[in-house]
Amino acid sequence: MRIELSFTPHQADEAALRDKTVVAIDVLRASTTIITALHHGAREIIPVTTVESAVKLSAKLASDIVLLGGERGGKMIQGFSLGNSPAEYVPEKVKGKSIVFSSTNGSQVMADSRYAREMVVCGFVNMTQVVNFLRERSRDFILACAGTNGAFSLEDSVCAGMVIQHLLKDDSLGVSLSDGALAAQTLYRSHGKNILKLLQSTEHGRHLIEIGFEDDLKLCASVDSIPVLPQLDGNVIRLKRDAEKKDLSPAIATS
Amino acid sequence: MRIELSFTPHQADEAALRDKTVVAIDVLRASTTIITALHHGAREIIPVTTVESAVKLSAKLASDIVLLGGERGGKMIQGFSLGNSPAEYVPEKVKGKSIVFSSTNGSQVMADSRYAREMVVCGFVNMTQVVNFLRERSRDFILACAGTNGAFSLEDSVCAGMVIQHLLKDDSLGVSLSDGALAAQTLYRSHGKNILKLLQSTEHGRHLIEIGFEDDLKLCASVDSIPVLPQLDGNVIRLKRDAEKKDLSPAIATS
Numbered sequence: 001m002r003i004e005l006s007f008t009p010h011q012a013d014e015a016a017l018r019d020k021t022v023v024a025i026d027v028l029r030a031s032t033t034i035i036t037a038l039h040h041g042a043r044e045i046i047p048v049t050t051v052e053s054a055v056k057l058s059a060k061l062a063s064d065i066v067l068l069g070g071e072r073g074g075k076m077i078q079g080f081s082l083g084n085s086p087a088e089y090v091p092e093k094v095k096g097k098s099i100v101f102s103s104t105n106g107s108q109v110m111a112d113s114r115y116a117r118e119m120v121v122c123g124f125v126n127m128t129q130v131v132n133f134l135r136e137r138s139r140d141f142i143l144a145c146a147g148t149n150g151a152f153s154l155e156d157s158v159c160a161g162m163v164i165q166h167l168l169k170d171d172s173l174g175v176s177l178s179d180g181a182l183a184a185q186t187l188y189r190s191h192g193k194n195i196l197k198l199l200q201s202t203e204h205g206r207h208l209i210e211i212g213f214e215d216d217l218k219l220c221a222s223v224d225s226i227p228v229l230p231q232l233d234g235n236v237i238r239l240k241r242d243a244e245k246k247d248l249s250p251a252i253a254t255s
Numbered sequence: 256m257r258i259e260l261s262f263t264p265h266q267a268d269e270a271a272l273r274d275k276t277v278v279a280i281d282v283l284r285a286s287t288t289i290i291t292a293l294h295h296g297a298r299e300i301i302p303v304t305t306v307e308s309a310v311k312l313s314a315k316l317a318s319d320i321v322l323l324g325g326e327r328g329g330k331m332i333q334g335f336s337l338g339n340s341p342a343e344y345v346p347e348k349v350k351g352k353s354i355v356f357s358s359t360n361g362s363q364v365m366a367d368s369r370y371a372r373e374m375v376v377c378g379f380v381n382m383t384q385v386v387n388f389l390r391e392r393s394r395d396f397i398l399a400c401a402g403t404n405g406a407f408s409l410e411d412s413v414c415a416g417m418v419i420q421h422l423l424k425d426d427s428l429g430v431s432l433s434d435g436a437l438a439a440q441t442l443y444r445s446h447g448k449n450i451l452k453l454l455q456s457t458e459h460g461r462h463l464i465e466i467g468f469e470d471d472l473k474l475c476a477s478v479d480s481i482p483v484l485p486q487l488d489g490n491v492i493r494l495k496r497d498a499e500k501k502d503l504s505p506a507i508a509t510s
Binding site: 005006007008010011148150151152153154157178179180182183186187189190191202203204 | 260261262263265266403405406407408409412433434435437438441442444445446457458459
């Protein structure tokens with residue numbers, strides 16, 4: 001099992017992710033928010049890269065089932081119903097909804113995965129789900145970190161390193177690491193002992209504290225607190241269970 | 256002193272490097288080759304990004320003073336006089352010559368620095384020269400790693416981390432690190448104990464061994480073996496001493 005890694009979306013664009021198994025990581029906060037929203041009953045997340053696309057797309061969909069979510073500069077976008085704080089995505093707001101979602105960093109990686117073989121969303125909160133999925137698949141994959149505004153972010157890399165560290169425990173997988181994956185493993189071993197403390201110390205974490213989202217860091221740091229696996233299904237992200245049900249249904253219908 | 260870092264040229268393009276102090280790092284092998292060439296008496300290095308530009312530019316210059324150097328896939332380019340092995344750049348070949356130089360990774364970073372405030376070329380071989388320069392300047396800078404074919408490379412990051420580790424010893428500099436710079440420092444501390452062993456283990460190092468350049472790794476791993484500092488001077492790279500002489504001469508002439 002060969003593990004590759006990109007630290008920023010520039011490093012692995014749409015073409016580079018084509019036909020691959022992609023693990024999309026944006027710890028602060030898109031991954032955590034999407035995982036939370038789907039766990040709380042959102043029907044699906046539709047990742048788009050620009051605010052304009054988000055508005056246009058939502059206008060085409062029935063307004064009673066669609067919400068606009070996302071951020072720019074960490075703050076909710078004017079005219080949107082939801083920001084990028086996992087705490088906002090409560091069942092009362094999101095249950096049964098399709099959420100058109102545009103964040104600065106995470107949405108880019110998720111949209112770039114449109115030609116991937118498969119893509120799952122990873123944060124600290126669903127670590128074991130991601131690791132189990134990769135162990136079951138037992139095939140090469142790429143960890144695609146969102147980074148922050150085009151730059152490297154330590155929290156995404158440490159999260160990627162935690163995935164790698166778990167898989168390395170299983171000798172039967174025959175894991176081999178690219179330079180980037182080896183670096184992420186090293187970063188996890190050095191900076192991954194206290195995830196909350198890590199998030200409070202990184203550039204993006206400090207920015208979120210400054211603009212009033214310190215409580216989000218606790219949510220994003222809670223390893224294995226939300227045991228679900230969001231997965232790309234066509235152009236939308238759904239829970240793995242739902243996505244697989246849908247995949248299976250035509251086969252069942254024709255049998 | 257704020258230290259930023261980019262792991263690949265995609266992360267910090269021409270616009271991002273504008274007006275900055277840039278430390279360009281391509282350990283295997285452009286940095287080491289350029290440092291060697293200038294130490295062995297080459298007049299200047301002219302970094303260009305494409306083979307076409309290299310050929311066109313050299314055709315415009317007097318053929319007796321110009322050489323074409325560089326590589327694609329690690330190997331010498333057809334029609335060029337020199338590849339990208341530091342061992343080729345001996346005094347008998349390069350003394351007094353202008354070398355139009357195009358390598359896959361390093362040339363990109365160096366060409367992207369054209370609007371930088373200043374740019375120096377860094378490898379393990381001239382570590383102390385680079386650190387002393389940055390300590391004297393005592394201003395913010397960016398470590399611009401070349402990476403390998405657009406991807407992260409461990410050897411460039413560890414080299415950047417060594418620069419950071421040296422500067423952190425000096426409390427008076429008030430060093431603060433971006434996430435990327437902190438990661439590089441961590442990588443240096445974990446992987447920087449034996450540089451030759453490191454180069455033999457990285458993706459690009461193993462590729463060079465495969466295509467017959469194992470001896471180059473020893474040259475590239477020799478910390479402080481070549482005490483010179485190549486610096487961008489207009490569009491060419493010269494030794495710092497020569498570059499400064501040239502800067503000074505008009506002032507002297509008019510005084």
